[in-house]
Amino acid sequence: MVFEQIRYASVDGIATVTLDRPEKLNAVTSVLLRELIAAFDEADADDAVRAVIVTGAGRAFCAGADLSAGTQTFDRSRRQRSEAEGEHRDGGGLVALRIYDMKKPVIAAINGPAVGFGVTMTLPMDIRIASSSARMGFVFARRGVVPEACSTWFLPRLVGMQRAAEWVYTGRVFGAEEALAGGLVSRVVPPEALLPTALALAREIADNTSAVSVALARQMMWKLLGTDHPMDGHRLDSRGMDWTGRSADAREGIASFLEKRPPRFTLKPSRDMPPFYPWWSERSFR
Numbered sequence: 001m002v003f004e005q006i007r008y009a010s011v012d013g014i015a016t017v018t019l020d021r022p023e024k025l026n027a028v029t030s031v032l033l034r035e036l037i038a039a040f041d042e043a044d045a046d047d048a049v050r051a052v053i054v055t056g057a058g059r060a061f062c063a064g065a066d067l068s069a070g071t072q073t074f075d076r077s078r079r080q081r082s083e084a085e086g087e088h089r090d091g092g093g094l095v096a097l098r099i100y101d102m103k104k105p106v107i108a109a110i111n112g113p114a115v116g117f118g119v120t121m122t123l124p125m126d127i128r129i130a131s132s133s134a135r136m137g138f139v140f141a142r143r144g145v146v147p148e149a150c151s152t153w154f155l156p157r158l159v160g161m162q163r164a165a166e167w168v169y170t171g172r173v174f175g176a177e178e179a180l181a182g183g184l185v186s187r188v189v190p191p192e193a194l195l196p197t198a199l200a201l202a203r204e205i206a207d208n209t210s211a212v213s214v215a216l217a218r219q220m221m222w223k224l225l226g227t228d229h230p231m232d233g234h235r236l237d238s239r240g241m242d243w244t245g246r247s248a249d250a251r252e253g254i255a256s257f258l259e260k261r262p263p264r265f266t267l268k269p270s271r272d273m274p275p276f277y278p279w280w281s282e283r284s285f286r
Contacts (some may be wrong), residue, residue, distance in 0.1 A: 005032040007057070008039045012205035013050040014199065015104075017041040026119045027099065028065050032175025033091040040098045040106075047268040050214075051215075053126065054104070054200045055109040056118075061134065092117045092149030099124040099151075099223060100254035101278070103215035103269040105205055109198040110134045111191065115173060120147060127201065128185040130176040131194045136184070137173035151247065155226050159183045210249040212267040216240050216277070223280050227283035236279070243274040257259025 001008075006240040007018040017039045019026035026032075043049045056062055084225040099106055099121075110130040115137040117264070122128050130136075138155070140147045147155070147168055163182045176188045190199050205214065220240060224233050244250055249267045256263035 001038055003035045003039070006035045006039060008042065010043070010046065013048060014187070014202045015039075015046070015052045017043075017046055017050045017052060017054045018060055018166060019054075019056045022056075023107075025057070025060035025063035025064045026056045026118070028092070030091060033095055036095050037098050040095075045270065046167060047211070047270050050105050050209075050211060051202035052106045053109055053195075053202055054122070055111050055195065055198070056114075058112075059119075060116040061110045062090050062116075062118030062121065064118050064139065068270070074281055076200065082182065090148045092120060094256040096123055096124045096149040096151075096154070101219075103211075103218070103273075105202075105214060105218060107198050108143045108203060109194050110136070110176075110185065111194055113173075115139050116143075120149035120151035120154075123149070123151055123158060125224075128179075128192060129198055129201075130179055130185040130188050132176055133172050133190075133191050134176045134179070136179050137171065138168045138174075139173065141169065142171035166184045167240060182255055208262075210253065210265040211245060211269050212249060212265075212272055215269045215273065216244065218282075219278070233235060239276055240274070243276075247272075253263055276277050 003020075005021050006018070007016075007020045009016050009018075019032065019134075021027060021029075021032065040052070078249045104211075105123040105127070108125045108128040110122065110128060112131065112133060113135050115135075116120065116139055119136045119138060137145055138151070143256070146152075155168070158164075159167075159182050176185065179185045180188050187197070220236055222235075224236065227233070247267060249265045252263055252265055
């Protein structure tokens with residue numbers, strides 16, 4: 001697919017998605033949202049891709065919504081709506097839900113300002129690494145709107161209710177070190193080390209792990225966040241362990257360890273997932 005507002009590249013098992021409107025600080029448009037979903041579809045369907053890195057072109061990660069439409073930016077009543085469109089679905093939320101259902105780990109390399117959707121889009125990603133020059137903000141209340149992209153579900157689960165409340169209610173912009181202290185990012189690195197750090201992490205996943213094991217583990221952890229009792233985890237773990245324990249990848253993982261050599265896993269997420277996957281499909285985002 002030819003993209004207009006993002007760049008997509010897949011090299012040696014790692015896909016990189018770059019928001020590419022640097023002159024607008026990678027501000028969000030409907031085109032960019034559609035292209036992000038298409039890029040994640042492409043990465044998920046490609047068994048050669050083992051991990052995805054998302055970053056921004058230029059000095060920003062993403063400045064949030066493109067406000068060039070002025071005071072009517074968020075007013076959907078002024079846009080024509082087709083009958084088939086039905087209930088309004090937040091475009092950022094569709095991106096977040098697509099990431100949530102990924103089989104591949106997604107790493108955010110936050111290279112600069114990330115506000116509004118620029119930060120909420122990272123919440124369903126698995127790991128967030130920030131440049132020391134990055135600044136983040138859940139600025140919605142300062143624009144007279146509410147958080148989007150499913151962030152009211154993701155943010156309290158990631159950083160706790162108290163920290164989420166402070167950031168959302170004040171709408172203030174804060175630095176990378178505060179994001180680290182609050183658990184929003186896993187590490188802060190110098191700007192020049194950001195992409196090499198993200199690539200090294202993606203490389204470790206790609207070179208050493210079973211793609212199917214990672215895909216299942218990713219979804220087991222994310223989908224269990226909303227359950228009420230560890231028994232739900234026990235039941236799902238049991239199904240997963242029973243199926244993977246009999247797989248070719250399990251035999252290879254043990255053999256490579258005993259023989260002190262790199263593993264050669266063969267199972268592919270596109271064709272080799274267990275029969276109970278996806279167990280959450282009745283809540284599909286589409």
